[in-house]
Amino acid sequence: MKMYMKSVMVDDQAKALDFYTNTLGFVVKHDIPLGEFRWLTVVSADDPEGVELGLEPNAHPASRAFQDALMADGIPFTAFSVDDIEAEVERLQAAGVSFTQPPVKAGGATMAVFDDTCGNLIQLVELHV
Template identity: 55%
Template sequence: MRINITSIFVEDQENALKFYTEVLGFEKKTDIPAGDFKWLTVVSPEDRDGVELLLEPNDNPAAKTYQRTIYDDGIPTTSFVVDNIGEEYERLKNLGVKFTAVPTEMGPVTFAIFDDTCGNLIQISQAK
């Protein structure tokens, strides 16, 4: 068994696609109409056949409540690994990304947390 797709709730799929591709650097993999929304996924350009991230609309009261609650509690929705957290932090900051936690060492990892502009906090981390 392996993970094929994981999802993240987003307030607006087109804005999310723009942020996740143009700012974070992921690539669009799947874009299929699905009623009022899309089956819209992105992948790492380093692993196009790897795990896909589904940009799932939060058009459901339970999804909106979940998303808002974990955001308000400061909990990241997901985590992405980076090779050099200092460089990635500076790159994203220079692109206007708002961080809620600067790079912080915690045991065997260094992490930072940012707002994805789509209703989520996202963690980036680098192992020591």
């Protein structure tokens, strides 16, 4: 068994698509209309056959409440790995991304947290192996 896809709930799929592609640098894997919403996934430009990230609408009241609670408590919904966290934070800040936690070393990793503008905090992690 291996991981195929993980999802992040978003308050607006079009806004999320713009942020995750134009700001973060992911590329679209699937964009299939499904009535009011879309089956919308993105992948790393460096690993187009890798794990897909679903940009899921938070239309269900339970998902919206969960998302709001995590944001209010400052808890990241998911994490992305990077090779050079200082460079990535600098690149994203230059693109206007707001960080709620600057890079911090913890054990064998350095972590930072940013706001994805779609209702989530996302953690960046650089592992020191």
